[in-house]
Amino acid sequence: MTAPSPSSVAQRPSKALLIGLVVSGVLALIVLGIMLWSGGPAGFGLSALLAVAPLPVLLAAVLSLDRLEPEPKLHLAFAFAWGAGVAIVLGVALTVLGQQLFVRAGYGAAVVKDVGAVLLAPVIEEALKGAALLLLLRRRREIDGLTDGIVYASMAGLGFAAVENVGYYLLAFGEDGPGAAIQLFVLRGLIDPLGHPVYTSMIGLGVAYALTRRTAGRFAAIPIGYLGAVFLHGLWNGAATTKSLAWLGVAYLVIMAALVLLIVVTVVERRQLVSKMRIYLPGYQETGLVTAADVGMLSTLSGRKEARKWARRAGLGQAMSDYQQAATELTMLHLRAERQAMDPVRFAVERDTYLGAMAHARRW
Numbered sequence: 001m002t003a004p005s006p007s008s009v010a011q012r013p014s015k016a017l018l019i020g021l022v023v024s025g026v027l028a029l030i031v032l033g034i035m036l037w038s039g040g041p042a043g044f045g046l047s048a049l050l051a052v053a054p055l056p057v058l059l060a061a062v063l064s065l066d067r068l069e070p071e072p073k074l075h076l077a078f079a080f081a082w083g084a085g086v087a088i089v090l091g092v093a094l095t096v097l098g099q100q101l102f103v104r105a106g107y108g109a110a111v112v113k114d115v116g117a118v119l120l121a122p123v124i125e126e127a128l129k130g131a132a133l134l135l136l137l138r139r140r141r142e143i144d145g146l147t148d149g150i151v152y153a154s155m156a157g158l159g160f161a162a163v164e165n166v167g168y169y170l171l172a173f174g175e176d177g178p179g180a181a182i183q184l185f186v187l188r189g190l191i192d193p194l195g196h197p198v199y200t201s202m203i204g205l206g207v208a209y210a211l212t213r214r215t216a217g218r219f220a221a222i223p224i225g226y227l228g229a230v231f232l233h234g235l236w237n238g239a240a241t242t243k244s245l246a247w248l249g250v251a252y253l254v255i256m257a258a259l260v261l262l263i264v265v266t267v268v269e270r271r272q273l274v275s276k277m278r279i280y281l282p283g284y285q286e287t288g289l290v291t292a293a294d295v296g297m298l299s300t301l302s303g304r305k306e307a308r309k310w311a312r313r314a315g316l317g318q319a320m321s322d323y324q325q326a327a328t329e330l331t332m333l334h335l336r337a338e339r340q341a342m343d344p345v346r347f348a349v350e351r352d353t354y355l356g357a358m359a360h361a362r363r364w
Helices: 015-052 055-064 073-084 086-104 109-142 146-176 178-191 195-212 218-242 245-287 292-298 301-313 317-339 344-362
Strands: none
Touching: 015 073, 015 086, 015 109, 015 146, 015 178, 055 146, 073 086, 073 109, 073 146, 086 109, 086 146, 109 146, 109 195, 109 218, 146 178, 146 195, 146 245, 195 218, 195 245, 218 245, 245 292, 245 301, 245 317, 292 301, 292 317, 301 317, 317 344
């Protein structure tokens, strides 16, 4: 008999989502293929290695924000591929087109280059990366809080940065050799590896706020988030253009402050979510699937962590993780029902699926 799983109630992948994933992935491969053809195997190999090297750590950091209620892997892959493919291709094309307009207006090459970096790139690229979240609006049940918006936006930003960095390192390699590529890697890959994820997370916050709040002007958060993303992106590019260490320092501090804000939002939201379990889960004690001790364990982050440690020592680590996730999903189902009218039959089906997953986990 197949064990019931909380993921079984997730919406089936839409054709549009699957097509978007495939198209984005193909475009990313085409871009990388062009880089390989133009830069040669040595330059491309080094550039790709430098671009990919920090990616596992960055992906792990982003996904760690989402460990309480993991998002569907397909949706995360779509956001990453969108940033690496569609956003890159259209971003480059539209930025070059915009620069040509300034050339035709009579501006010199230096001005056109600066306009492209400081104005056009932030405006165009953030709109394109943020479009991944707008496309996920139809899957709004997957965005249950601000953290979800941050995670999806960060995935789009990481995808974009990975491919973009290959291009930048390859240019540096072609101009001044491997040393220049490695020097640029220190700046982009080590000092400021989270630039694009942080910028686009401002849009993620706006989209998630609009979806999870009831205030009259909630949808204004989307353009506000977009402007925040453009500001941060333009600030960093502008500082890099001036080549002033003082301006780079200021821009870096502002971006780090934005990163701290994002972390605080996720921590506060996570604590609020687990505390809500004290409200909803006691109502299921009569099923025998939730005890008073379970509620106490589930409703604090420290209690959940200690329970997982105990379960791993007892050889029940996966069962405890499944139980905690199902209980978390059950709580979020109640929160969604509070925010918006939900069909009672659908609510019952999802509720019973989560309860079934909890029952299966407790069997062990």
